Amino acid sequence: MTQPFPFSAIVGQEAMKQAMVLTAIDHGIGGVLVFGDRGTGKSTAVRALAALLPEILAVEGCPVNSAKPEDVPEWFGAKPTKLVKRPTPVIDLPLGATEDRVVGALDIERALTRGEKAFEPGLLARANRGYLYIDEVNLLEDHIVDLLLDVAQSGENVVEREGLSIRHAARFVLVGSGNPEEGELRPQLLDRFGLSVEVTSPRDVGTRVEVMRRRDAYENDHDVFMKKWRAKDNALRKAILAARAALPGLITPGAVLHDCASLCIALGSDGLRGELTLLRAARAQAAFEGAASVSRSHLKAVATSALSHRLRRDPLDEAGSGSRVARILAETLP
Amino acid sequence: MTVQSIRGPLAPWERVECALAVLAVDPSGVKGLWLRARASAVRDHVTAALPDARRIHPGIDDTALFGGVDLAATLAAGHLVRSRGLLASPVAVILTMAERCPPGLSARLARWLDDAGPCLIALDEGTENEETLPSALTDRLGLFLDLGDMPWSETETIALDPVQIASARVQLSSVRLPPDALQSMTSVAFAMGIASLRAPQLALVCARALAAWRGEMTASTDTLRHAAELTLAHRGELPETTESETAPPPPDPAEDETNRPQTDNTDRLPDDVLLDAIRAALPADLLARLAAGRANRAAKGNGTGIVRKGNHRGRPLASLPGTPGSGKRIDLVATLRAAAPWQPLRRRQADTQKLEIRKSDLRIKRYQESSDRVLIFAVDASGSSAFARLAEAKGAVELLLAQAYSRRDHVALIAFRGNRAELILPPTRSLVQTKRRLAALPGGGGTPLASGLALAFELALQTRARGMTPTVALLTDGRGNIALDGTPNRERAEADSLRIARALRAANLPGLVIDIASRPQPALRRMADMLNAPYLPLPRADAQRLSSVLSAAMEP
Numbered sequence: 001m002t003q004p005f006p007f008s009a010i011v012g013q014e015a016m017k018q019a020m021v022l023t024a025i026d027h028g029i030g031g032v033l034v035f036g037d038r039g040t041g042k043s044t045a046v047r048a049l050a051a052l053l054p055e056i057l058a059v060e061g062c063p064v065n066s067a068k069p070e071d072v073p074e075w076f077g078a079k080p081t082k083l084v085k086r087p088t089p090v091i092d093l094p095l096g097a098t099e100d101r102v103v104g105a106l107d108i109e110r111a112l113t114r115g116e117k118a119f120e121p122g123l124l125a126r127a128n129r130g131y132l133y134i135d136e137v138n139l140l141e142d143h144i145v146d147l148l149l150d151v152a153q154s155g156e157n158v159v160e161r162e163g164l165s166i167r168h169a170a171r172f173v174l175v176g177s178g179n180p181e182e183g184e185l186r187p188q189l190l191d192r193f194g195l196s197v198e199v200t201s202p203r204d205v206g207t208r209v210e211v212m213r214r215r216d217a218y219e220n221d222h223d224v225f226m227k228k229w230r231a232k233d234n235a236l237r238k239a240i241l242a243a244r245a246a247l248p249g250l251i252t253p254g255a256v257l258h259d260c261a262s263l264c265i266a267l268g269s270d271g272l273r274g275e276l277t278l279l280r281a282a283r284a285q286a287a288f289e290g291a292a293s294v295s296r297s298h299l300k301a302v303a304t305s306a307l308s309h310r311l312r313r314d315p316l317d318e319a320g321s322g323s324r325v326a327r328i329l330a331e332t333l334p
Numbered sequence: 335m336t337v338q339s340i341r342g343p344l345a346p347w348e349r350v351e352c353a354l355a356v357l358a359v360d361p362s363g364v365k366g367l368w369l370r371a372r373a374s375a376v377r378d379h380v381t382a383a384l385p386d387a388r389r390i391h392p393g394i395d396d397t398a399l400f401g402g403v404d405l406a407a408t409l410a411a412g413h414l415v416r417s418r419g420l421l422a423s424p425v426a427v428i429l430t431m432a433e434r435c436p437p438g439l440s441a442r443l444a445r446w447l448d449d450a451g452p453c454l455i456a457l458d459e460g461t462e463n464e465e466t467l468p469s470a471l472t473d474r475l476g477l478f479l480d481l482g483d484m485p486w487s488e489t490e491t492i493a494l495d496p497v498q499i500a501s502a503r504v505q506l507s508s509v510r511l512p513p514d515a516l517q518s519m520t521s522v523a524f525a526m527g528i529a530s531l532r533a534p535q536l537a538l539v540c541a542r543a544l545a546a547w548r549g550e551m552t553a554s555t556d557t558l559r560h561a562a563e564l565t566l567a568h569r570g571e572l573p574e575t576t577e578s579e580t581a582p583p584p585p586d587p588a589e590d591e592t593n594r595p596q597t598d599n600t601d602r603l604p605d606d607v608l609l610d611a612i613r614a615a616l617p618a619d620l621l622a623r624l625a626a627g628r629a630n631r632a633a634k635g636n637g638t639g640i641v642r643k644g645n646h647r648g649r650p651l652a653s654l655p656g657t658p659g660s661g662k663r664i665d666l667v668a669t670l671r672a673a674a675p676w677q678p679l680r681r682r683q684a685d686t687q688k689l690e691i692r693k694s695d696l697r698i699k700r701y702q703e704s705s706d707r708v709l710i711f712a713v714d715a716s717g718s719s720a721f722a723r724l725a726e727a728k729g730a731v732e733l734l735l736a737q738a739y740s741r742r743d744h745v746a747l748i749a750f751r752g753n754r755a756e757l758i759l760p761p762t763r764s765l766v767q768t769k770r771r772l773a774a775l776p777g778g779g780g781t782p783l784a785s786g787l788a789l790a791f792e793l794a795l796q797t798r799a800r801g802m803t804p805t806v807a808l809l810t811d812g813r814g815n816i817a818l819d820g821t822p823n824r825e826r827a828e829a830d831s832l833r834i835a836r837a838l839r840a841a842n843l844p845g846l847v848i849d850i851a852s853r854p855q856p857a858l859r860r861m862a863d864m865l866n867a868p869y870l871p872l873p874r875a876d877a878q879r880l881s882s883v884l885s886a887a888m889e890p
Contacts, residue, residue, distance in 0.1 A: 038473040039530025043448060095441040098396065135445065136470065139437040179469075201529040209520045211531050216516060216538065 005218055007048035008232035009225075010041055011211045012202055018285075019195040019305050020049050021236070023173050025243045025284040029194040029277060031152075031174035033137070033185075033309065036199030041211075042177040046133050049175075050090035052233055054241055056129055060084045063121040064128040064168050073168045075119045089130030091123050091172075095139055102144060103151075103159050104166070119166045124157045127172040137176030138185045145189055148174070152192045194277045195302070196309035198322060243287035250283055251293035259299055259333055266332045267325065269310040278306040296333055303329050344560055347488050352544060353477045353564050354383050357453065358494050359502045360543035361385065361426055364476030364536060364565075365447050366454035368432075368467055371481035373459060376489050380481065383492035384455055387426035392434040394420075399442065421446050426453050432467050433460035440468035447474050476536035478568040502546040509545045510552045511538060522562060526570030537565040656698040668697035706802045708744040708761050712790040714810035714850070715751040716781035726850070728772045733878065744802065746793060747771070750786030752779035753820040757789060761797055780822060783814030784830035791834055794843050805844045806867075811851035812858035828857065835864040848872055 010017060019032045034042045058065040060082040062072045069081045093102065104122035123132070132148075134140060140148075151157050157170040174193060178185070190196070202208050217225040257279070264275045279294075281302040286294045308321045344352060357367055367384075371377040396402065401419030420427065429435060429443070435456075443454060456475060460466045467475075516538060523534040541561035545553035553561075655672075658664040673695040680690035711731055731747060745768065747759035759771050787808070794804040817826035818834075838845060845867035849858045854871035862869035 037529045038469060039532040041531070092445065094445060095438040136437065136441045139441065141438075201531060205517075205521050205524055208524055208531060208534075209517050212516050212520050212534055212538070215531075215535055 003222075003226055004047040004051045005044050005215075006226065006229035006233050007045070007052040008236055009214050009218070009229045010045055010048065011214060012207055013041055013045065013199055015197040015305060016042075016045055016199050018301075019197050020045065020175075021240060021288065022281050022284040022302065023175075023194065024049070024053055024240050025288060026247060026280055027171070027173050029173075029280045029284060031176070031193040031195070033190070033193035033196040034175070034177040034199055035180050035196065036177075037201050038179060040199045040201045042199060043135060046090065046131075046175055046177070050088070050131070052237055052240075053088035053090070053131075054237055055085045056088050057083050058086050058129070064125045064170070065089060065130065066169070067129070071169070073166075075166055075168075077118075089127055091127040091130065091132050093123055093132055093134045093144075095134075095136055095141075097123065097144065099143065099147065102147060103157055105159075106164060117164065119159065119164055121168070122157075124151055124170040124172070125168055128168070128170050130172055131175055132172045133175045134177075136178050137189075138178040138180065145186065149188055149192060190309050191273060193309065195281060195305040197305050198308075239288065242290075243284065246287045246290070247283060250287055250291075252279070252283065253293055253295075256282070256294045256296065256299060259296055263299070263303060263329065263332050264307070266328050267307060267311060269307055274307055274310045278303060281306045300329060300333060344563060345488075346484055347490070349560075349563065350380055350479055350481075350484075350489075351492055352547075352560055353479055354380070354492060355494055355499075355502075355547045356477060356540050356543040356561075356564065357455075358385055358499045359547050360506055360539060361453040362451075363539040363543060364453065366426075366456065366475040367477040367479065368456050368458060368472060368475045368568075369479050369481070370458045370460065370466075371479075371484075374481070376481050376484050376486055377457075379489050379491060380479070381428075381457070383494060384428070385426050387428045387455060388420050389428045389430055390420060391430050392432070392436060392439060394439070396442075421451060424450060424452050426455065427451065428455045428457060430457050432456035432458045432471075435468055435471070437468055437470070440470045444470040444474055472569075473530050473532055476540055476565050478564070480568075498547065502543070502549075505546040505549070506542060509542045509550070511541060511545075512552060512555075512558070515541065515553065515558055518558070519562065519566075523566055523570070526566060528566065528570040530569075533566055533569050537561050540565045654698055655694065655696065657693070657696060658698055663699045665697040665699040669695050672697055706744060708746060708794075708797045708802045708804045710746045710748065710761075710790050710793055710797075710804055710806045712748045712750065712755075712786045712806060712808045712810075714781060714783070714786070715749040715778075716811075716813075717751075717778045729878075731772060732769060744797075746797075748786055748789050748793065750782045750789075753782055753785075753816050753822075755782055755785040755789040757793065761793075761802070780816040781810070781814050782816035782818075782820070782827070783810060783812070784818045784827055784834060785816070785820075786810075787831055787834040787838070788818060791838050791841070791843070794838070795841065798843075805846070806838065807846050807848065808861075809848045809850055810858070812849060812855035812861070813851075814857075831861060832864055835861050839864060839866050846870065 007017070007020075016032075016034055019034075023029050023032055034045070036042060056065065057067060059067070059069050059072050060080050061078065062080065063076055064071075064073060065086070066072045069079070069083075072079065100122065102122050103124055105120055107116075107118040107120035151170050152172075152174055155169065155171040157168055159166040176185075176193060202211065214225075260275050260278050260282075264278070267274075278299065282294050282298040285302050286298040289298070291298070304322055304325045308325045311321045311324060353367060356364055369377070369380060371380075390399070397417065397419070399419050399421050401417050401422055404415045404417040407415035407417075427443075435443075443451075447454060454471070454475060456467050456471060458467050466472070516534075519534040519537045519541075523537070528534075538561075541553045541558050544561050544564075545551075545557045548554075548557060550557060669691065673689070673691045676692075676695075677690060680692075681687060684690055713731075731745065744761040745759070746757070746761040747768070749756055749758045759768055762768060790806045790808070794806055797804045814827040814831050815822055815824045817823045818830040845865045847858055847862040847865065847867050847869050849855055849869065849871040851858075851871075859869050
């Protein structure tokens with residue numbers, strides 16, 4: 001397979017790129033939802049992200065990519081101890097994937113040939129410590145959505161079926177993309193995404209031509225193009241790693257907490273998840289910028305993507321919730 | 335097929351030939367063909383010339399597509415036998431009855447096209463506007479052909495010269511495009527309002543393939559024009575014929591990058607030429623039809639989860655052979671019945687006394703899907719209309735509900751008067767309750783039409799989220815004079831009502847406007863247009879007539 005399109009070479013779509021980088025810095029932010037028109041580079045960005053992410057250390061052969069040998073689930077049978085580097089998993093969850101493919105099921109091969117009751121891990125196991133990508137997330141079947149909601153919340157996949165009783169860690173960053181014209185997302189699922197961004201195709205010819213030109217170079221002049229952008233991707237990867245290291249030492253002044261709370265109150269967002277995500281995203285943003293402490297400007301930089309999908313929907317609001325956040329942001333935090 | 339330059343736009347059959355040639359030369363580049371045509375001799379002419387491909391149908395399951403455990407072979411062999419999926423090998427795929435393609439399948443095919451798949455040929459037999467290919471695929475497939483009104487006399491057998499195809503494939507990598515082709519194609523796609531950036535990219539790929547087919551080292555203006563016809567024409571709306579305003583601005587020389595050689599203006603391809611080519615390419619009403627299909631698809635997409643959720647009580651249908659899995663439940667009785675005749679034979683074979691059930695015996699349950707309908711009445715109970723029409727409206731609601739009961743429909747009633755709207759009757763099927771509430775419905779006061787509509791809108795969205803299919807029936811004399819915030823202001827009131835009407839339409843809620851004023855109101859007709867709803871002036875309607883009109887409008 002050819003190398004994916006480099007992340008740094010994506011023209012524009014800054015909000016989407018920012019959101020993805022922030023979740024790469026802090027997995028706890030909890031996922032990105034990308035909503036927008038077709039052909040705006042949503043899938044391209046996710047595939048590019050997979051190539052951009054730093055490698056993880058995992059136990060060799062472990063089906064859930066455990067970081068430590070003692071975390072390898074019992075049902076795996078073997079007890080490997082060697083740690084190997086492997087790319088951060090970015091797992092595709094196709095629409096219409098069956099329940100047993102998602103959560104795992106009885107291993108038919110072993111059941112048939114050896115008469116053993118063994119577990120065959122599903123997509124959730126493979127996505128542990130990585131990303132789970134759902135294209136057209138708004139068209140996902142309801143019973144799969146329910147499964148995902150539960151697992152995304154608890155970080156653990158519990159399988160009780162076909163006489164199996166299995167549990168394993170399933171902590172992943174949920175990345176969803178879709179086109180809102182084709183169906184709304186249930187608020188419960190919406191809330192599980194930490195950040196949401198809306199992408200639109202660029203409105204000026206110049207930018208569009210630039211997109212086309214890079215795409216053309218990627219297709220027809222592959223090696224030169226990849227060489228040109230690999231350096232930028234490497235620099236970005238280093239910045240992400242540096243930000244991860246800086247995150248624990250970051251100071252969060254009380255004033256910023258106060259800002260967070262007052263913004264969420266002014267917006268009337270449901271629950272406290274909004275505040276928590278906003279703060280986490282702001283911290284990741286600050287770490288990425290190399291600041292020593294979180295400031296109001298970091299908060300402002302992430303507020304729209306952290307909060308716009310948590311507002312009560314007003315069906316008559318034609319401008320969309322993004323601009324509502326921007327307006328109240330300007331009023332509350334001048 | 336003449337290799338020499340063809341002047342002007344392609345003749346319809348030439349377009350078909352060009353599309354097939356492009357598909358043969360660079361299948362994995364253009365990704366495929368969307369062929370919109372009924373099954374006919376004309377279409378057979380086209381399909382006969384398609385490259386070798388595997389045929390799939392919209393009901394195909396994942397195991398057949400991607401491979402999986404082959405249960406029958408596994409049971410027979412005693413060890414695991416995996417089947418290879420169709421998509422595992424790089425082969426062109428023909429999707430028949432593509433207009434019935436469910437979103438799950440289209441998403442998987444789209445993913446396959448993005449990654450590995452060479453190309454998909456979608457045979458779209460949609461006749462109605464709303465029947466069309468899912469947009470995940472229309473966006474990705476490069477070529478489009480509509481054989482709708484192609485007369486048989488203009489068609490002929492297409493035989494693409496294999497030698498020419500082979501040499502074109504060799505040539506393909508060395509074909510150059512004129513330096514400003516990229517700019518022109520992008521500008522034209524943009525001017526046509528095509529948001530997706532896949533479109534111009536596919537147009538360029540198509541231009542390269544077409545140039546290779548025609549033996550051009552650098553794609554000629556004609557080739558670019560024809561590529562635009564084949565790939566862009568069906569995607570957007572054409573800008574107005576007076577192009578001076580809508581045509582894209584000329585490229586800004588400042589943004590030119592160093593890697594782009596400056597060209598003299600002599601071989602600059604005017605964007606107008608491309609647009610003209612596209613304009614000539616398609617029958618005038620096709621774009622409107624496609625746009626309607628897109629809109630409808632959007633509305634339908636909303637229903638994917640909802641319609642199924644609404645099946646509280648499906649009518650059982652005959653069970654089908656199949657494997658139980660997510661969403662499919664086993665029909666045990668039918669399975670046993672299917673297995674029964676084989677028992678003696680199988681017992682002898684397996685030498686047991688146990689019940690022997692094979693995979694081929696499995697039957698799955700099916701239900702008829704239909705969701706409940708809700709008729710939401712928004713009734714004007716203001717002073718101006720109360721005395722004249724309220725009684726008839728009440729009568730009609732009762733009559734409808736009496737009929738609705740037999741059809742298991744729900745009715746909800748919103749009354750607006752004074753300065754606000756009120757939900758008199760939440761969605762219900764209880765005739766008794768409705769009668770009591772309606773009898774108590776008082777009249778008089780201002781006409782807060784906007785509030786009434788807003789409440790109806792909210793209720794419609796709620797019921798839709800619960801899996802029902804709402805229809806909004808507005809009964810009013812149309813003199814809205816109270817704005818949404820409850821203040822009397824005729825102008826603001828009208829603006830508010832129109833705004834909500836727009837939102838209703840955007841949400842694809844079916845509606846119907848019944849004018850109960852003694853003289854038809856132009857303002858109400860405007861509102862009906864805005865709602866995209868039928869407008870029925872019923873100045874002398876009695877309850878009976880009103881109810882028959884309403885039930886006619888609700889029939890799908």
